[in-house]
Amino acid sequence: xxxxxxxxxxxxxxxxxxxxxxxxxxxxxxxxxxxxxxxxxxxxxxxxxxxxxxxxxxxxxxxxxxxxxxxxxxxxxxxxxxxxxxxxxxxxxxxxxxxxxxxxxxxxxxxxxxxxxxxxxxxxxxxxxxxxxxxxxxxxxxxxxxxxxxxxxxxxxxxxxxxxxxxxxxxxxxxxxxxxxxxxxxxxxxxxxxxxxxxxxxxxxxxxxxxxxxxxxxxxxxxxxxxxxxxxxxxxxxxxxxxxxxxxxxxxxxxxxxxxxxxxxxxxxxxxxxxxxxxxxxxxxxxxxxxxxxxxxxxxxxxxxxxxxxxxxxxxxxxxxxxxxxxx
Amino acid sequence: xxxxxxxxxxxxxxxxxxxxxxxxxxxxxxxxxxxxxxxxxxxxxxxxxxxxxxxxxxxxxxxxxxxxxxxxxxxxxxxxxxxxxxxxxxxxxxxxxxxxxxxxxxxxxxxxxxxxxxxxxxxxxxxxxxxxxxxxxxxxxxxxxxxxxxxxxxxxxxxxxxxxxxxxxxxxxxxxxxxxxxxxxxxxxxxxxxxxxxxxxxxxxxxxxxxxxxxxxxxxxxxxxxxxxxxxxxxxxxxxxxxxxxxxxxxxxxxxxxxxxxxxxxxxxxxxxxxxxxxxxxxxxxxxxxxxxxxxxxxxxxxxxxxxxxxxxxxxxxxxxxxxxxxxxxxxxxxxxxxxxxxxxxxxxxxxxxxxxxxxxxxxxxxxxxxxxxxxxxxxxxxxxxxxxxxxxxxxxxxxx
Numbered sequence: 001x002x003x004x005x006x007x008x009x010x011x012x013x014x015x016x017x018x019x020x021x022x023x024x025x026x027x028x029x030x031x032x033x034x035x036x037x038x039x040x041x042x043x044x045x046x047x048x049x050x051x052x053x054x055x056x057x058x059x060x061x062x063x064x065x066x067x068x069x070x071x072x073x074x075x076x077x078x079x080x081x082x083x084x085x086x087x088x089x090x091x092x093x094x095x096x097x098x099x100x101x102x103x104x105x106x107x108x109x110x111x112x113x114x115x116x117x118x119x120x121x122x123x124x125x126x127x128x129x130x131x132x133x134x135x136x137x138x139x140x141x142x143x144x145x146x147x148x149x150x151x152x153x154x155x156x157x158x159x160x161x162x163x164x165x166x167x168x169x170x171x172x173x174x175x176x177x178x179x180x181x182x183x184x185x186x187x188x189x190x191x192x193x194x195x196x197x198x199x200x201x202x203x204x205x206x207x208x209x210x211x212x213x214x215x216x217x218x219x220x221x222x223x224x225x226x227x228x229x230x231x232x233x234x235x236x237x238x239x240x241x242x243x244x245x246x247x248x249x250x251x252x253x254x255x256x257x258x259x260x261x262x263x264x265x266x267x268x269x270x271x272x273x274x275x276x277x278x279x280x281x282x283x284x285x286x287x288x289x290x291x292x293x294x295x296x297x298x299x300x301x302x303x304x305x306x307x308x309x310x311x312x313x314x315x316x317x318x319x320x321x322x323x324x325x326x327x328x
Numbered sequence: 329x330x331x332x333x334x335x336x337x338x339x340x341x342x343x344x345x346x347x348x349x350x351x352x353x354x355x356x357x358x359x360x361x362x363x364x365x366x367x368x369x370x371x372x373x374x375x376x377x378x379x380x381x382x383x384x385x386x387x388x389x390x391x392x393x394x395x396x397x398x399x400x401x402x403x404x405x406x407x408x409x410x411x412x413x414x415x416x417x418x419x420x421x422x423x424x425x426x427x428x429x430x431x432x433x434x435x436x437x438x439x440x441x442x443x444x445x446x447x448x449x450x451x452x453x454x455x456x457x458x459x460x461x462x463x464x465x466x467x468x469x470x471x472x473x474x475x476x477x478x479x480x481x482x483x484x485x486x487x488x489x490x491x492x493x494x495x496x497x498x499x500x501x502x503x504x505x506x507x508x509x510x511x512x513x514x515x516x517x518x519x520x521x522x523x524x525x526x527x528x529x530x531x532x533x534x535x536x537x538x539x540x541x542x543x544x545x546x547x548x549x550x551x552x553x554x555x556x557x558x559x560x561x562x563x564x565x566x567x568x569x570x571x572x573x574x575x576x577x578x579x580x581x582x583x584x585x586x587x588x589x590x591x592x593x594x595x596x597x598x599x600x601x602x603x604x605x606x607x608x609x610x611x612x613x614x615x616x617x618x619x620x621x622x623x624x625x626x627x628x629x630x631x632x633x634x635x636x637x638x639x640x641x642x643x644x645x646x647x648x649x650x651x652x653x654x655x656x657x658x659x660x661x662x663x664x665x666x667x668x669x670x671x672x673x674x675x676x677x678x679x680x681x682x683x684x685x686x687x688x689x690x691x692x693x694x695x696x697x698x699x700x701x702x703x704x705x706x707x708x709x710x711x712x713x714x715x716x717x718x719x720x721x722x723x724x725x726x727x728x729x
Binding site for chain 2: 009314
């Protein structure tokens with residue numbers, strides 16, 4: 001029956017209809033969600049913030065191009081995933097970062113965070129965080145927002161809490177924290193703008209409620225427990241929610257599709273674990289902000305969380321018998 | 329693309345239209361063995377092929393003519409003349425005798441077995457397929473005769489009619505009507521069985537003492553009983569109209585009848601848009617179980633890609649079988665078919681919803697079907713007569729995958 005007959009028809013597997021979503025659409029809408037924070041970052045940190053973001057994005061895209069070429073892959077930079085990784089990475093940097101730090105970080109976010117595992121969708125860890133972790137561990141001094149931006153009049157709430165105790169942050173208003181008037185990663189502290197972006201992603205259903213809710217709940221509950229233990233040493237849950245990159249982590253980093261679990265219950269547990277870990281690192285760790293490391297650590301548990309599965313339709317069934325499977 | 333609705337609600341449909349006679353028939357015989365040779369003359373109703381599988385119906389010529397070509401998967405008949413084979417008289421005996429008689433006349437009797445519960449599925453299998461509506465409305469007598477005949481074999485004490493809420497469904501005698509939410513995939517047999525009996529069965533299996541038949545099955549069994557002639561027709565929804573079409577009618581003929589021009593690159597989908605297969609060319613004939621014919625223009629419709637799985641989990645969240653199509657597709661993509669079993673591939677009811685939601689536009693259903701097929705092949709080659717011996721041999725050769 002296979003004979004050429006005009007007109008030649010398309011033969012394609014089902015389904016023949018689609019919801020209309022694409023990787024490119026997902027990436028561009030996430031970029032759109034980050035746009036308010038980009039504007040706020042430039043407004044607060046000036047042209048330096050723009051410099052860092054532009055450089056990180058450029059380096060990320062170029063690195064992906066080179067990697068794809070080396071791996072003899074079809075170029076896929078037009079899906080904007082490298083751009084997104086670059087921007088997310090830039091959001092974690094202080095606006096004062098030197099150019100070489102941005103370049104090394106963005107390149108390793110793409111190379112070590114993503115391409116080495118096989119590219120988009122195969123990364124076990126959130127790729128911007130891999131770049132961040134490399135920079136943070138290798139050049140801690142340059143990554144310390146407080147030390148590198150001494151000229152700034154903005155408060156650095158998490159550093160003050162860490163090094164000077166609860167007293168030092170009493171004067172910091174929640175409202176100024178929400179508006180992004182704090183030192184930290186240039187984009188991650190734009191709380192109000194990121195919240196708007198996160199809500200946009202939730203409405204567009206690009207991210208689901210489970211991970212952000214679990215993450216925020218994990219932070220609030222853990223911080224609340226510490227406050228119950230000793231209200232004179234530990235900061236309030238609200239402070240932890242608004243200071244540093246908590247909301248950025250909740251809406252943009254923890255929800256990275258490849259490195260987060262996919263079921264409902266696993267996602268909630270993933271969020272809770274990451275949230276609790278943030279407070280534990282903030283309280284006991286040597287780093288003032290625990291968000292990136294908490295998410296990186298929890299990413300490692302994703303395969304375990306994914307094992308929590310409902311019973312499949314009709315019950316588990318295997319064609320291969322146990323003995324045969326061992327033999328193969 | 330985004331205007332597609334999962335609703336199974338069927339509005340008003342017209343009467344069943346009888347399709348016109350094509351000048352040639354290409355009868356699909358993928359699971360049949362032809363019993364006639366090229367050049368043989370056939371009458372309308374002559375048996376031309378025997379089913380290879382137990383319970384499948386034999387194939388008969390829908391119209392009189394000459395067999396022009398026999399290929400492994402189809403048989404070409406050039407139509408000429410009006411002669412019909414003699415009608416057969418239904419046997420008076422119940423049970424296996426009448427079951428075999430029906431099978432001989434082309435009825436698939438796989439699900440017609442003795443059981444206490446009989447489910448009649450009147451829920452549209454997929455959105456936009458309204459073949460059951462005109463049957464339930466205009467052909468009550470035939471359906472009742474069909475049900476009566478089925479009952480001579482099944483002898484069930486409980487009969488359920490599953491219908492989508494909002495669609496027409498009048499009960500038969502001694503029959504309970506059960507309404508299901510009119511959302512795809514609630515019309516698929518697996519889900520209907522679950523709704524009626526509360527039991528989730530592995531796709532392809534039925535609970536003990538329960539069997540399921542569609543309204544279309546009843547109609548054709550009724551027809552066979554009325555006329556004594558074999559099934560040589562099917563009912564297709566084409567453009568919201570239901571047509572009684574002879575098996576083997578080329579799809580190109582049907583599309584031309586509906587007044588549409590096929591452009592190069594278009595696809596002709598047989599069955600619904602979620603699960604249906606595309607015709608290879610305009611000469612392909614419709615089969616007995618085809619339920620619909622739809623034309624999709626080249627620029628419309630999903631073009632599957634080989635993008636990587638993002639891991640976003642959309643497929644998993646929409647999956648009615650609660651499995652992870654994304655992970656299974658990854659296994660299939662890298663030929664790790666046995667690993668797909670760890671992700672419960674056999675629970676897949678092949679509804680195609682995962683592919684509908686996939687952001688990466690991966691052909692998820694195709695990956696799953698491929699893995700299932702490969703697993704079946706693997707099982708065949710690996711079913712050892714003595715498992716222990718093979719295990720030892722493989723261990724000695726050190727062949728590990």
